[in-house]
Amino acid sequence: MLNIGLLGCGRIGQVHARSIGQIEGARVAAVADAFEASAKALAEKTGAAVMAVDDLIASADVDAVVIGTPTDTHYDLIHAAAAEGNAIFCEKPVDMSADRIRDCVKAVEAAGVPFMTAFNRRFDPNFANVQSRITAGEIGEVEIVTIQSRDPSPPPISYIKSSGGLFRDMMIHDLDMARFLLGEEPVTVYAVGASLVDPEIGRAGDVDTAAVTLTTKTGRICQITNSRRATYGYDQRIEVHGAKGMLRAENMLENTVEIATSTGFSKAPAQHFFLERYEAAYRAEMAHFVDGVVNQKRISPGITDGLRAQVLADAATQSYKERTPISVA
Amino acid sequence: MLNIGLLGCGRIGQVHARSIGQIEGARVAAVADAFEASAKALAEKTGAAVMAVDDLIASADVDAVVIGTPTDTHYDLIHAAAAEGNAIFCEKPVDMSADRIRDCVKAVEAAGVPFMTAFNRRFDPNFANVQSRITAGEIGEVEIVTIQSRDPSPPPISYIKSSGGLFRDMMIHDLDMARFLLGEEPVTVYAVGASLVDPEIGRAGDVDTAAVTLTTKTGRICQITNSRRATYGYDQRIEVHGAKGMLRAENMLENTVEIATSTGFSKAPAQHFFLERYEAAYRAEMAHFVDGVVNQKRISPGITDGLRAQVLADAATQSYKERTPISVA
Amino acid sequence: MLNIGLLGCGRIGQVHARSIGQIEGARVAAVADAFEASAKALAEKTGAAVMAVDDLIASADVDAVVIGTPTDTHYDLIHAAAAEGNAIFCEKPVDMSADRIRDCVKAVEAAGVPFMTAFNRRFDPNFANVQSRITAGEIGEVEIVTIQSRDPSPPPISYIKSSGGLFRDMMIHDLDMARFLLGEEPVTVYAVGASLVDPEIGRAGDVDTAAVTLTTKTGRICQITNSRRATYGYDQRIEVHGAKGMLRAENMLENTVEIATSTGFSKAPAQHFFLERYEAAYRAEMAHFVDGVVNQKRISPGITDGLRAQVLADAATQSYKERTPISVA
Amino acid sequence: MLNIGLLGCGRIGQVHARSIGQIEGARVAAVADAFEASAKALAEKTGAAVMAVDDLIASADVDAVVIGTPTDTHYDLIHAAAAEGNAIFCEKPVDMSADRIRDCVKAVEAAGVPFMTAFNRRFDPNFANVQSRITAGEIGEVEIVTIQSRDPSPPPISYIKSSGGLFRDMMIHDLDMARFLLGEEPVTVYAVGASLVDPEIGRAGDVDTAAVTLTTKTGRICQITNSRRATYGYDQRIEVHGAKGMLRAENMLENTVEIATSTGFSKAPAQHFFLERYEAAYRAEMAHFVDGVVNQKRISPGITDGLRAQVLADAATQSYKERTPISVA
Incomplete structure (x- = not known):
């Protein structure tokens, strides 16, 4: 025990x-x-x-x-x-x-x-499935990763002011996901951003809409977009294009029901709340930690993964401010 | 030429x-x-x-x-x-x-x-694809066929009065499709129906909502539903369940666009007009006829297919009236 | 407590x-x-x-x-x-x-x-959503209900022999679902069936593939198909066609991942295990029971729902054996 | 006439x-x-x-x-x-x-x-539908545009050598689409690229895998990815995220058929051939030209749209070579 x-x-x-x-x-x-x-x-x-x-x-x-x-x-x-x-x-x-x-x-x-950094999204059954199938070679060598990550609504301004900024507080999850899926370390980071959702966020010195491009040594590319607002739920999608095909994980909707009327075919919004959306991921990451400690297996992501994601978030913040790509090789 | x-x-x-x-x-x-x-x-x-x-x-x-x-x-x-x-x-x-x-x-x-009965739906690229994959053994022996066929709106009452009734005028297409997909001749027909769309249709002695169950000698089952009304377009779907899997053909929507808002994810209605929905089928059936005549190939469906569908439509009409299954062996 | x-x-x-x-x-x-x-x-x-x-x-x-x-x-x-x-x-x-x-x-x-009959599927979030939206009038008056219900694989023959037969042991869930969705009591039952999955089941006197047609007093129609086999998972779908539109609940897949390769676009099978598929339903039905008992609210489905479903299953069994529709008015 | x-x-x-x-x-x-x-x-x-x-x-x-x-x-x-x-x-x-x-x-x-530049994709029924609904305000102000554009397979090396490079020959369509959807002129262009599909393309001085980020004056963002290879067909998707929601146009598949087996649910590949994929677009662009000339209506895209797309393609080429964002204000 x-x-x-x-x-x-x-x-x-x-x-x-x-x-x-x-x-x-x-x-x-x-x-x-x-x-x-x-x-x-x-x-x-x-x-x-x-x-x-x-x-x-x-x-x-x-x-x-x-x-x-x-x-x-x-x-x-x-x-x-x-x-x-x-x-x-x-x-x-x-x-x-x-x-x-x-x-x-x-x-x-x-x-x-033993140390585990709690990047829970790696344990989402959908994203984990994508990663394991990449590793299994189902789409060949990875070429392009696309990550769409949008929160249902912005956090309070007080949080924004102390969070370190969107790239460090929100996109850090996607930067870790990029590392998880690319199979190579990013060597350049280019970031753009703007305050389109709430001008208060802009006045607080942060952006609420942002995009990052990462490249790796062999030329693999990752594009990430973030927004602090998504009217249709918690928008969490990834797509990986490889030499032999593409893998993508779609949003999790509130239910599987579709209604058809004169205006067309409609489904429910995406699950809104992150604790609901990532419920299975939270369970799986803790199970991984317990299994690793008890059975002395390798635990991942470790503390250097936490460091590397922070370095990328810092570089994205710098790139956004200096309007130029930053090398993180 | x-x-x-x-x-x-x-x-x-x-x-x-x-x-x-x-x-x-x-x-x-x-x-x-x-x-x-x-x-x-x-x-x-x-x-x-x-x-x-x-x-x-x-x-x-x-x-x-x-x-x-x-x-x-x-x-x-x-x-x-x-x-x-x-x-x-x-x-x-x-x-x-x-x-x-x-x-x-x-x-x-x-x-x-050479004679061809113009059951154009057999040449719809979607339905033809289902049938050819059944023949190729992709889902093993056929067990259950389900056909949903609903018109966007009822024809004029004047047409209803001279059409021979829903089973002969509308469901005949689905009865032919059932024969096309079952791979065996139906031997029993059971039909139910009602006038739920327009009481005028009921007063004209016809139904506007109907369902038929067919069985074949070895026990294969086909269920068909018809309605004279579908608010979401021309509803034309088939599904075939076999020993190894299932094949289904979904509706053709007006376009591939999806909108996501706070109410969820919505797509366009199904194409409404039968000439648009079956444009490719009309072209393909004529090409089949020309090819058959010019190159002396077998033409199908032939005149006996036209006869057999009519026999099934007659049996469905009788079953509906007499409230009992009819043998067509 | x-x-x-x-x-x-x-x-x-x-x-x-x-x-x-x-x-x-x-x-x-x-x-x-x-x-x-x-x-x-x-x-x-x-x-x-x-x-x-x-x-x-x-x-x-x-x-x-x-x-x-x-x-x-x-x-x-x-x-x-x-x-x-x-x-x-x-x-x-x-x-x-x-x-x-x-x-x-x-x-x-x-x-x-207080008494509750545990028809858990009424509490599945997808099916419950369909029913509540019917009640809310989103598709107008119900006209046609279609239920596809297929188990991943047959139970042991020993179970088959004592289960009372497919209509009483398996389809009873769908007959209850039909009552839940039709909004009117069925008055006629017509059943067909065959042993297509495993001849042992036929020799045990039962069917493994079956279809039922129900009609209500005002002419509403329900079609149900059952199979003891579905290679692609636990196939549990309902579709309700009404005057103003259609509502349908699709299967729950193992994950949201799609792979695209030269053979096309592929998703995971449907969840296989009924305890996984209906996990949320089991939780919700018990919450409903507790809430009903504690707060003295109406509990549904009650014992007469259990009776009515059994009467329909008996009628389906009789219809299958006698090859004629049975009145249950 | x-x-x-x-x-x-x-x-x-x-x-x-x-x-x-x-x-x-x-x-x-x-x-x-x-x-x-x-x-x-x-x-x-x-x-x-x-x-x-x-x-x-x-x-x-x-x-x-x-x-x-x-x-x-x-x-x-x-x-x-x-x-x-x-x-x-x-x-x-x-x-x-x-x-x-x-x-x-x-x-x-x-x-x-009158002059029309034949950017046919603006007339694709899916993409045109997205743009007209943006204009109608269905998703509010545009914030993020994502364009995925991938050819089934690379052109001959001889073509590559004289085409002006991927950004001018292939991505120019997407750069025009970006202008069509953003509702504002891009002011910065950042491009990355690599030769991951065929080393011959790299030796010919071109890339076969590329990504571009555009920003507009008010901070709107567009991300584009291109690949000269997509095993699953001609991959042509756009997605637009706005203040009130998201619009996206999915690929056009070869048919609507889905097969379900023990490995899951599978659909056909995307249409492969650009003349088939954009057949409706070619017809619609010519109808627009004829209507514009005959009825003296405004024709769009005009010659300045052709110029502007070329300027963006030149800037992308320069950005890729100089590894820095280029201003095109």
Whole structure:
């Protein structure tokens, strides 16, 4: 039985608790949160002990920690947990600064603890299916990757102001997905963007509509578009064109019903809420982590994947500002 | 060059003239119509000669006739054309009476002339593709055939009164399609129906909504539904379930465009007009006829197919009236 | 908190236990099974008490029972639970004999206890969406219902021999769905069938391929086809044609991925396993039962729905054997 | 009756002749070609007179010319036809040099003759439907345009060597489509590319896989990808994301048939041949030209659209070579 300590009992912590509840061989052993009420509520549901953060990390009853606290706390928690020899599951981004992530890489590698960066989309059954079939050679060598990623509606302006910007907060998922699908590291990043959805976002110094082009050493190309608005649901599509064919994952709609009337044939919108859309992905990523720790298998994505995505997001931000492609070789 | 004489220059005659214009090795040599203006108009477009019906059939310049006149004239025209040794392409139904069609079969067989019954839907690229893949064994032995066939809107009541009823005028196409796809002759027919679209149709003694179940000797099943109304276009779908899989042909929409908004994902209605929906089928059936006559190949569907469909339509009508399955073995 | 006693801890009992675990305001309080090991295993997972059947029904700690035992035990359990004033959730079929179900109806009505017949498909999000939109008038008056229902593969012959036959064991779901969608009671039933999948099934006196036509008093039509085999997954589709349009629910595929190669565009098979396909339906039906009992709302489908479906299945069986339509008015 | 003179009787000239044959109020009056046999063959089919190029342009029997000759002859033919007052329909590209197109603009404007640049894709029923619905406001202000355009297989290397490169020969269609859909002029162009399909193409100095990002003054974004290879047919898709929703045009498949087997659900490949894929577009563009000339309506796309697309293709070529975005404001 893998005893997991949850650091952070907010929305994402609760998601992970629910996933752990469905996995054989793992349980939520302890929980900690700055708000004691949150910790207590989750403890009641799971039967876990409520602990202070330091105690949880140091507890002999905890084999692994799930870090679901605010981003600026990740750095210290990773260092502490690594020092205690805990396996670590950490929400993305690992940190807002690539240099600080590099420090974390050193700490984790020195401690030799398993580490997983929670890029949950890699575990979406649709996207995972695409990637495994690329690996199996079903479409030959990858040539062009296209990623469309659009949120149903923008986050509050307060969030925008502290998020590090669209490229770091939203597109980072797509930059990781690009790495996952391209099969090669991107070497150039070119970004454009504008504030077309909400002028407030522009005034806050950010964009809400953006596009990035990545190229790899052998010439593979990835195009990504992001928007903070999609009236038709949470728009999450990928398409990979290879030498022998194309693979694409379409949106998940609310149901399979189609109505036909004089105006034509209509289906439901795409699922709106990210927790619903990626429910299966959250479950699968936690199962992967537990399996990796318990059975000493390779865990992926690891901490260097978290670093590499941050480097790409930084480069996209710079490219957008300087209006020129940035080399990240 | 196959010289074709068109008997009937109305809507369907014009369709056939246009098809012939696109086929290498055939031309409209002569046209005839009760309304001279119709004949003249078509002659101008095609360069054909305007003739009286009898003269056209007897003309040495005519190798084959296309019969597109009212149904009650088919009997005499078939006999006359067969006597003159013309190849015959005849619109469906061959006649409203199965017994009179049997007379035509004798006349055609005695004369030894090529004969094609114009069940155009067999030549629709989608339906033809389904049938050829059944024959190629892609889904194994056929088990269940489902045919959905719905007109955009009912014909005038005057037409209803003289059409012989829905089973003979509309479902006859689907009964022929069932034979085309089942690979065995139906041996029982069970029909139900009602007037749900327009009470006038009910008062005229007909139904506007109907369903038929056919079974074959080895137990294969076909279900057909018909409606005189479909708000979303001309609804023409078939589905065949076999031992190894299923083949289905979906509707042809007006275009491939999809719009996504807060209400969901919407596509265009199905094509409404039968001449547009079956444009390719009309062209292909005429090409098949010309090829068969010119190259002395087997022509199908022939006159016995016209007879068999009429027998099934008669049985469906009887089944509906007597509320019991009818044997047609 | 609604305290639920589970009668039967086999596969379906475990499904219901999992559903209850996700519903606020309900818990598995007690479990009983002829195999004590099954009861103990489920008790461990849920924290429930293991009891003997009679004790469970009589227990003051149990407000409602979920009957998931073999069909031939339902009759006695329903009578016992009703006598004790328990709310009852009963797996389908209520009983193999319509007359014995009529006895149960009397017992339940005399006791005045809430009763739900577990026709789970009514709670499938796709089918429920179709039905609610019919009720909302989106396609006008219903005219034609088409139900395609095909299992991935046949059950063991031993099951076939004791199941009461395809119409009672498999099509009963579709007959209930027909009633759910037609909005009127069927008054005639016509059934055909054959053994095309496995001759062993024919030798056991049953069919594996079947079709039924239902009509209602006002002339609405329903066509159902069943097969014990579908190579492409669990084929579960409905389509409803009304005066103003059509609603249809398509299959649920394993994922949303499409591959395009020189042979065309391909998607995954339909989900194969009924517990996966109807996972959401199982959860929703139990939530409906709990909500109905706790908040004293109308529960549907009730015991008379269980009776009516059985009457239709009996009529279909008779129609198939006698080769004639059966009146069930 | 508009009398049209065809300059060039090759493949594209024959396409235009067939289109004209289906348009009321227009006819092919005269044809000219460097190969007299080609001219004669087309004259026989259409009833047109065979003429020398200069005579055709100067003929009083010719109201309008269709220029379907090699690109390097367009310049002189446009000047000659404009001088004679002929309406001009000219294949794309107008010329390989933007400066020489500017000369043509002057000549055409000085002569005041109607001029149409044959960007046929604007007249594809799917793409035209998307554009008209954007104009009608169905998706609000345009924000992101995505164009996927992939040929089934590369042209001969000999063609590659003289084509001006992928951006000028292939992507020019997509650059025009981008202008058609964006509703604003692009002001920056960024291009990447590689030779992934055939190393011979790389050795010939061209790319076979490419992507372009365009931005407009207000921040709208367009992403285009091109490949010289698509195993699944002629891949021609557009997608437009706006403030209120998304419009997309999918590929046109060979038929509507779907097969379901144990490997899943499969449809036919996309239509392969550009003349089949764009058959309706060729007919519609010619109808637009004839209608514009006969009824003195505005003709679009005009000669400046031809110029603007060439400027964008030149900029893309330069961007690819210099690895930096190019301003085309």
